Amino acid sequence: MASICKNRQGTICYFIIICLSMITLVYMLCSLDVWQAQNRVDYITTTSRDNTKSKMTQSFCSFQPLSPEDALETQLLLDSTAWPKDPPLSVPIPVDQISSAAKSTFTILQGTGRGQWHVGDQLKVLITMYDLRGRPKKFGGDFIIARLHSPALGAGVAGQVVDHLNGSYSAVFYLLWEGTVQVEVTLVHSSEAIAVLRNLTNKQPDRIYFQSYFRSGSVSEKTMCNVCLNMTQPVCNYTDLHTGDPWFCYKPKKLSCHARISHSKGGFKENLKDWERKLFDKSVIKVAIQASTYPNVTVLPSKSGQAEMQKSSVNSEPSGYYYQGVWRALGSTVLQFNTSSAMSECLKEKVVHLYGDSTIRQWFEHLIAAMPDLKDFNLHNSKQNGPFMAFDFANNIMVTYRCHGPPLRFMDVPTGDLRYIANELDGLKGGAGTTVVLSIWSHFSTFPIELYIQRLRGIRKAVLRLLDRSPGTLVIVRTANLKALTLFETLTNSDWYSLQRDKVLRAMFRGLKVHLVDAWEMSLAHHLPHSLHPQPPIIKNMINVLLSYICPPKGG
Ligand SMILES: *[C@@H]1O[C@H](CO)[C@@H](O)[C@H](O)[C@H]1NC(C)=O
Ligand SMILES: *[C@@H]1O[C@H](CO)[C@@H](O)[C@H](O)[C@H]1NC(C)=O
Ligand SMILES: *[C@@H]1O[C@H](CO)[C@@H](O)[C@H](O)[C@H]1NC(C)=O
Ligand SMILES: *[C@@H]1O[C@H](CO)[C@@H](O)[C@H](O)[C@H]1NC(C)=O
Ligand SMILES: *[C@@H]1O[C@H](CO)[C@@H](O)[C@H](O)[C@H]1NC(C)=O
């Protein structure tokens, strides 16, 4: 909230925010009675401020009823991810009116440097957006990312982008090393493209669809499954009785609901109009914005002689930066576990459970590749799904991987392996020597964000129960990361969807005894191209952060 008020009339802004919050609160408390009165509730109807949410979504996606506290938290989370409202353009939006990276520019401003920049200063950049015809943009909502880097030093840091809602944006960077630094600003999607992405989730939350096989004796059938399933024909309700996470399949014609044997990603229904597709041409996705002036700056040694950052009340600090290709976290030390013996020394007598999507399966793969004595036990499971277990008997190390429950875009997952993370955590003893790592984000991109909020809330409750009964357990959350975007990837898994989920993820675990591995910044700050599955040098750095939490530096 505070950062929203910065750069505007401060007091008035705060006053308005307080008033709005109170109105929202009163409105919500009033609506709570309504929710409780109804048996099967779709709180999207009552909580969302986004009027564009269509009736279809409501009848379509099933959510659990919420307690008043959970409903309030959901509302706050929705507010925290709020994106500027739709561009004031009538549809179909002509492609020449969309924000264009090629026509837009950025300028380096003075920031906190006074004529010269020193380590510890902040560098500020003003980004001015134009449309494809070169006319200045008058409103915000573009999705812009920024980083500052020195290729020769293998150094990079993520910048913080602020939307002024008038066609201009600022990017703020912390200057953390000496030398020549280069500013890089990238337009991921125009505000017009974002409006289409937002509408897609409202209108086609089932654009990725799933299916299940059913079999009994010699009879087999296949039906469609989803959280958002048009209930115009009989369904099997696979909602988890313990966590309440919803899941449905159409009932097979001949077989019973108990005959479900596997789960698979079905496919993707692309349903864009021609004008919409033009907003996602590869020539406009993730395009660099050029500097209007010289984009390089020389950073001098820190004035105070110490490499301390100037604390700022305005901008949130980055969580770390790369220097010579090595990730340095701010506020904690990342040790380098360069050899397999250093890694086994750290993991000796320990258990690491990895739960989530393929981005955490990568860690399992990295660990068994980097530690030859950690042997992957052959459970004859598919390379995509797992579950996996690896042992180093000499050092008494165990590492496991298990995927999260549906929605899950994996193929042929046996029903018995469809497990919810919250339930798995409830089955853990935990304690000192046990590390739990969670990574759950990318399979939720196409759904209303409420589904993700509910899932995380259930996981958080299970984490709290685990930490309560076994306080020594180490819990680590790997955040979302940026990825390469084609048209298909954008519609099903855009970084914009990931960003929204990443904000929810961080908020959900804030203030708990849970550590983050900031995959978002680690993928943004690095020179390697964005990838759903970041390349080995980035994974190696993530594993060093993980091991530094498990085996913290002495005295640190
Ligand atoms: C559900 O299916 C019915 C019948 O096939 C169709 O008329 C209706 O539009 C569908 N609703 C949605 C939200 O897809
Ligand atoms: C946009 O808003 C920012 C912050 O309030 C201000 O500094 C800038 O001058 C404005 N730009 C235009 C073109 O109005
Ligand atoms: C999004 O959906 C709303 C409601 O149907 C519609 O008014 C608006 O024009 C749509 N926006 C875009 C960019 O398609
Ligand atoms: C599905 O089952 C859950 C748990 O029993 C129940 O709460 C929910 O209302 C059911 N949903 C539908 C659409 O039948
Ligand atoms: C900025 O510096 C980098 C080296 O850090 C160099 O490769 C690049 O050419 C410079 N850019 C300009 C416009 O001089």
Ligand SMILES: *[C@@H]1O[C@H](CO)[C@@H](O)[C@H](O)[C@H]1NC(C)=O
């Ligand atoms: C580990 O590797 C990094 C990167 O290659 C190197 O900078 C560092 O000096 C190495 N550290 C140790 C303790 O070997």
